[in-house]
Amino acid sequence: MSVALEIKGLKKTYADGFQALKGIDLHVRQGDFFALLGPNGAGKSTTLGILTSVVSKSAGSVCIMGHDIDQDFQQAKQCLGVVPQEFNFNQFEKVFDILVTQGGYYGLSRALAKQRAEKYLRKLDLWDKRDTISRTLSGGMKRRLMIARALVHEPQLLVLDEPTAGVDIELRRSMWEFLTEVNDEGTTIILTTHYLEEAESLCRNIAIIDEGQIIENTSMKSLLRKLTREIFIFDTRNALQAPLELPGFTARIMDDNMLEVEIEVGKEQSLNKLFTLFDGAGIEVTSMRNKSNRLEEMFVNLLKPGNIVGYDKPAEDPMVVPNAAASSGAAS
Amino acid sequence: MNMAIQWVSFKTIVVKEVRRFMRIWVQTLVPPAITIALYFVIFGSLIGSRIGQMGGYDYMQFVVPGLIMMAVIQNSYGNVVSSFYGTKFQGNIEELLVSPTAEVTILLGYLAGGVLRGLAVGGIVTVLALFFTDLSVESWPITISMVLMTAVVFSIAGFLNAMYANSFDDISIIPTFVLTPMIYLGGVFYSVDLLPDFWAKVSLANPILYMVNGFRYGILGVSDVSLGVSYFMLTLFMLGGFGFAMYLLTRGEKLRS
Structure with missing residues (x-):
């Protein structure tokens, strides 16, 4: 099976000298539902930040769907969808416009972007809120909007950084079902979460990162067998x-x-x-x-x-x- | 670089920017129109009639190109600085950073938004000016090129301010303490010939002087400085500013950690 994400010798040292990543290697196969777990400050967000270009790496290489993020950044980014931890959409725009604009950033024609926006807003039960200014949405709706936005260009690799943080259990379970459906359709998913029940029920493979190093990288079954x-x-x-x-x-x-x-x-x-x-x-x-x-x-x-x-x-x-x-x- | 993606992305940024300033037109289009209309009434009609001629024209005719340029400068700058800083502040700059949109496309998109707002307000002010005086354009190519280049330069300046800004205070300090004095001392309301030699020479260090006079030359055919120098200065600021903005964007200055 092809590799969706390949990280080799990834290091990150921040300007204040803090070494967040100490040379990590990671392979995520296409079609996988992969958990990247670790305590706060372990290096998860730094790793995801490097994948998504909001953090500059100090050393190492990252390939997304075979595209090196340094040499082939446009193709690499085209394959990637991101749901960050913090709400970072325009709080003053309408829900529908946020998705259409995001589609445009990925080169989708306006007509196609509108079509995709409708598709994902319906799937995530937000279609009725399409003309709502995003800041007035509830917390759960904002989380779903973030997922819809990440999917509008139908990426091959979807990165979710604590997508269900602060979401009630009913909504969390409906989001799990939706993400499983997305994964079943062929999208590789990398998930970070503090709800370990979520990782255990959704993910097939897992890496645990601590103090900037991968301390475990195996299948969920193998890991649990070690218990x-x-x-x-x-x-x-x-x-x-x-x-x-x-x-x-x-x-x-x-x-x-x-x-x-x-x-x-x-x-x-x-x-x-x-x-x-x-x-x-x-x-x-x-x-x-x-x-x-x-x-x-x-x-x-x-x-x-x-x-x-x-x-x-x-x-x-x-x-x-x-x-x-x-x-x-x-x-x- | 996939040009088709970049073109769609550029158009998306421009549409987003135009929709933004049109959505809040009460904040973006109306106040500058009212402010400049008051300048027309006070400096043009009331005080201007007592000043007499300047540069061979009625004071009202003399001051109109400067006031149009002032509107273009303030609004090009204001649009980019507030929009781009707002994007940084809310974190939705990440929407662009994670996408295949190239840095140059991001820059061009925001600059186009700034230029369009500058031209929109400049157009409104020009229409208002027609209620106070007759305007005949001496040279359309010079007028259009001057206003376009000025809008680009101040859009870039707004972008640079937004790149470095850490707070909303930082995006109001430069317009208040730097831009406004430069505009007021840049020959909008007077000819530098009126100044003593020393201050006339000091004024030559003010880039806005070249823009205002170049534009005034396009409309009235008179200028305090040579047209060639005006074009040279504008080109210099445009290329220098664009290059510096690209450098900062590529480095991810205050955008990437």
Whole structure:
């Protein structure tokens, strides 16, 4: 499969001497839905800024759909659509005019730009607002306007920098559906987000950037397989009483009817064994869920410096049921 | 460079700019027309009738080309500085930076917007002037070329101001403390022949003097400076300013980090 984005040895040092990127390499294949994650200040926005020409790189090369952004900038930019983090459209223009103008910047004839503007405003449920001055739109509408604007020239590579920030869950899910549809039609998408649930459900491949370096670049499945422990929350019908007998598991009673259990993946622990123990202890489970999103768990683990090279786990919570963990030596 | 894309992009910027100043015509077209009409009434009709002749013409006839030029200068400059700075301030300059629009197209688009507003206001002022005096044009080619070149020069000046501006204060300081004194001392209201030798020579350092006098030559056939020098100065400012603006745009001065 061809490469949609190829970054080699990308470095950025700002005028104040801060080195935001320390030579990153990244490959995103055509048709991919790719997550670029990292904490604030890790270098995500700098990377995207370089792709979109609002940040000048210090070294390295960037090719978009095979076009080098230095040698072949027009073709490279023609292939690229951008949804930045901040609202940056003209606040005094009408919604429809913003899209038509954007189309013009990409060489679309006025007639074609109007046609595309209608197409994407309808798809993003903004057609009724076409004659509205953009500053009067709600936050969610502004986010959708940004996406419509980025799509008006139908780019091959769409870069979304936190597109659902501040958007309510219902709208966020409808935007996920829309983006999945765009991706299914062949558009490569690169997404940065702080909603890791979003990245986990949408993206097939992922890179994690921290302190200007890519610390992980793999498929979402591979990354999640590296997760060595998961924490589950169980709601129980009957009241729980310490001490609990769950040999081999680290468990914590949260309240009378809620239990937290940590499962070490790959240490012969399984939910089946746990449920057998529940049966033996007379515990009736009414529901269960992950304590946190799996990708979030992985993300936090990766970013703890010691977890990459010898992270020291914090002291155990005194509420942990001692005999459960100690009996098998499985507790950390 | 794909010229078809650049041409469409250029037209898009120009249409956007024209729509902008037409949408807010109460701020962009009416105030300069009223201000200049007041100059016609006060300096032309009321005071001008007591001044008598200047440069061989009635004061009203003498002052009209200068006032038209003043309108063109202020509005070409004002359009580009406020529009481009507004684009920077709101962040929607990124719409252009991420697109295949070349730097030269961005510059030409904004300059065309400035020139068109300058000419629009200049046209309105010219029509108003006809209510106060008869205007006959001595040379259309000189008149048109002078007004066009002046509009281009001050559009470039407005663009440079907007490039460097960090706040709205920065885009009003230059027009207030630099441009207005240069216009008032640039021979709009008087002939430099009236000044003592020293101040007449100092006035020659003011580029607006050449523009106003070149335009006045096109309309009345009289000028305080040679026409050739006027064209030379305008060409110099145009090329120098354009080159500098391109340099700043290409470097992404205050646009890219």
